[in-house]
Amino acid sequence: MNKLINKYLFLSFMLSLICSVVVGQEGTLSNLSKEINSIGQEMIAIPPGQFYMGSDGKGKNFDEAPAHVVHITKSFKISATEITNVQYEQFDPTHKKFRGKKGLSKEDDEAVIFVCYEDAVAFCDWLSKKEGKNYRLPTEAEWEYACRAGTLSGFSMAGKFPKELYKVQEFNRDPKPVSLQVAQFPPNQWGLYDMHGNVEEWCYDWYGSYIADKQKDPIGRTSGVFRVTRGGSHNTPPDFLRSANRMAMIPEDKNWMVGFRIVEGELPSTKPLPAESPKAFALEVKEEKFKWSAPRTAAVFMEPIYYVKEPSCDNNTPFYLHNHCPAITWCPNGDLLAIWFSTDDESGREMVILASRLRAGNTAWDEPSEFFRVPDRNVTGSSLFYDGEGTIFHTNGVEVAGGWKNLVVVSRISTDNGATWSTPQLVNAEHDIQNQVIAGMFRTKEGWLVQPADALPGQSGGTAIHISKDNGKSWYKPSSVMEKPVFKDQGTGPVIAGIHAGVVQLENGDLMALGRSNDIDGGDKYAGLRMPVSISKDMGESWTYAASEFLPIYAGQRLVLRRLDEGAILLVSFTHHPREKEENRRGLFFKDSLGKEYKGYGLFAAVSFDEGKTWPVKKLVTDGMHRYLNGGGWTGFFETSKTNAEPMGYLAATQSPDGIIHLISSNIHYRFNLAWLMENAD
Template structure:
């Protein structure tokens, strides 16, 4: 484990903070100092009134003050230096603190600093002027002092007062200087806490006129090698001219560097907190933080995180010439404040201090098994809670990095990300959204976004996304194997610009008045409209987030206002990480779909696949799979709802959180007669293996998977099992309560498989349908129409159809079949063409084809809905068909 560098920064904040001079601040010392130290001690007898400070003397005559009695067991001991022993006894702050520590089993010990109390020499200046006097005259300022301290410590240990394994030292201002020198001379001091310490005596006005070589031996930076390996905590105000803020910072760097050099694998936390101050004052909560630091040092419960400071500055964020569309435009970004970021991701052992239950995720899919492996399977909410817990524990503002901070740190300190942390995505604080042109200071993303940014990665993954500007994201509730945590120390800056998500085409100008549905013709009059394209990709969106190359796998739903809304995936490659969901709206009364726009995307994760469904009561449901990376073999499933005709959607909720098989929704959602919502999903990522149902009995609040834990069935005639036969199942409920399904693959006797359930989808019985099997690039649709007729739409390479003249002909492509007995018989079959010759573009695997009297669309993934006016809307991968039941009953025109 690397040495803990680090400088911790507590940045300036906009709110006015109130500070007191150290002397007055001490008088109201925070009770956290008293309470926190209790946790590191065992129970001790407590009297009603702890004794006042006693002044004792060692066998060698060294005088010291102590609060606390000799206990049955040696006690933890805190050496505190500030002023003389006699003043420490008189000043309320010290006597109060000493009494409380004694009450809780601690010894509180103090000695006269050099030139204070009994150490002052006759004829020399007192206090700090005396320090300068001795140094100027070549006297040893600190040697006699540390010798006295060691004499006291030896005496306390010999008399069984002090536990030799639990010794700390601390002090304010000059007392901090004394504590550092005592610890450097005495390795039994295990931890040091200094508030506004003197580190470079030349910063003191009393040392004016002295030279560096005269103070070199007592400069705190010279103690670095002797202090290497021990926890050291310091705090100072950002404008402390009395002892020198910059000198304190320089000393902390030397201390940390020495620890690293001494033993690169040792945990040696060196922490410096710089915060707003007025002159020589204690920073806000300094005593709380110091107490927590000392308590943690002895509690064996401290997280020894390694931080690296990133100085403020500017960068060009994003990339115009390579990478994804969302990395554009490159734009100037200013990071106005320095911050500290962990030099690696949080490990399993560190995260499990916060959440011991996380251990169950170790080794899942053979990922992240050991203590020092990155902690993965943590959600954004988990990560935020971890930062909050850690901040409360240590009393400092921990949080996730903003996306801009992450990229700035990656650009300015690339080596920081070279080791294990470079291979794990890191949660960022920001909501994901598009970059805007123009400069911005401290951007913090899109608060309203349903996606949270991740950066970096991948770790032991299947893909390679190395460049610094690459943007990723995830649903904040998701846990997966490639996303972990880096922590930032620092207050969140206020951005110079507020970010608002763009309004998409399908969201704009959506009428909210309920539509009065009226069919274009009487129900008994056949009606077929000209097929129209719906997946219209605007040229300026091609290349991301939408793509013209591959648009496929649609869903369709009607809206209460009379509109139709279609969704589908758009990508370059089906397994690609660029995979996103597009949408388009056919507005009521129009005959052309709007141009498409982005509907849903988890950036750089495959979004196989979407479905959209109207519950016929005014609510639209959107279901979608979400991969860990690329492909569709490890999906989780989420859903959203809309109550305003699809103009806005709820935040996504993950309803199948375990990434794996069985979470790729199919556009065949239906509601059982008892109100249960049923969402079919492929059970497997391959060509055979069946489909399953996710069900909700409470309108989407809770979800069940009846097939969970049940064996994969054997799909053969008369057999039964927990899955529907065939992937991409087309399914609906019949009037008698039975559920009918067909699918692709898992053929039975060379025919498309038919599955029937009579227990609400818990179990299925298999048989061969009368229809030919379908294959790649094809998906059937099955809907129970309002007229209580089952409509199946599928494909054939060549089947016999009867024309309106009674003659038979061979037709190819998409056809419809009707059943009025729940799928037992299918007396009506019709090739889905009006006989007119036309050239159409079916997109995806269909491409361009000719539709005529004997040829319908040869391929496509189908989805269908029937609007309240009785019109059936069927979409393939690229074409929208409209007709009514009377037209389906009408035989094809003779070729």
């Protein structure tokens, strides 16, 4: 159940009682003027007036609340349609290369796409100089005012979006080709076409929360991370096409869903609202360097605790039913920082990355707060990495809309223990496969950063890696051309066997990876299918594959592979999948405190001291206590005992300077050290 705060629910009732509202008092349809500018764009004069901006903000539409009165005090002219290819190419002839990309926007009169915010602003500047007038992007308030055209319903033409106006209004991971010809359907009451759908449109404003006060000519926030887009697009459900629906994007992003329309007129001189206040995870963060205790020689296993908590009512954090896909790091001030996605649907556009801290000296994690969200974009895949020298790296996938196939990777850094973060930078500018980030970034002995990312959104297809040789300033993917792809639909370039792979660098400089699926027959040595191990001797330009000694893992399970500070390599994985029948349930043999073997099931750790050749230490991640726990994510409730540990979950881990391994699943934080893993080893 969502706990998205809306202090103005009474407005929903209020708005439902209003049959009409005085909008555009100074002008009506009969005296709206039109003109054609030098690029052939019809400009419609919009009269001053006031309107209700936003909605009651229920559920995933929380950012539309509070609904508030906005007064547009001056008339402005707005283009009747979105800017088309032929109009944009008068400014930038080279843009013609994008025509037909993804099967979209081939013709002169189709809406231009693949334009970022700065492209749209540059077009306005060019047209302003060309005509000696002031052209710009509409403010978010001007856009919604013009879209509503005096109406209060979700769509300016009706309460529901008419099916006869559909341009493939359904979720598609890859866009279905559709005409983006402007003005195919009737305009709204003020003569504006395609305000609902066709393509999203850039607005002037930085994205930020609404306030309840009545406003005049608002222009958003003084600063921000994302620029507002409005109107919705083809290949997305009608709910995203509503008059009040708010979206936003990284300004540098350009894709097949977003174009723009223009306004003629001076930008309102209104003072913008202040920048958004810091979220809870960034408040009262100590900056003093923490004095860690020396690693203990005695075995340590602490009671498991929950790091995912439902926020309280005054937290104002979007929180959904499905919390999953974590990453974790230690901070130089002694805190632990964990992040994960919260959503109702893993393909959903409501998805948000939340964060929580376990502050130094505390025994319980903070309530979660918003860490990263691109409004109405799926943001599957997150990674955190502290380099030990003062910088924390965050990478994340960002979709065009929903799903998690056509992602870009964005990167941010923090040098103050995760309290503030740099502006998101596009690791690569192309929304494509091989960009679903996996927790597990590491630094090689050469000083390079390596970030694994799933090659495909399905259950198989391998893992790609991104490499930065300049401390995250630029990234590349190994791109050698394989004679024959190893895995179906893997895309170009070499990949690791298995998705959600963990990767480490060996002492000889090779890379080693273990992953989920693409399993390999173990032959005589390891009968049956086994988890694949991948080795690269050329920093990911090519890989060889073999069967490991470990059993495969499946849906709802993600492993950890990392080098410990002590030098050994740690694998944390699962012995079986809980959906297997009891009689077919796999397991592994472990030793108890007396050296007696027993068969155990669920979450286990294995340690190698010879660079992954053998794994002599294997231990079930449980202290033997009977506990009834909630694994969250896809795991749900389970019981621990001497022979049973957590049966599934997405894992992430970090090791703090005191030697404690901090392992998190989709909901639970485990803490133990190498000495504990070694307790019953030979």
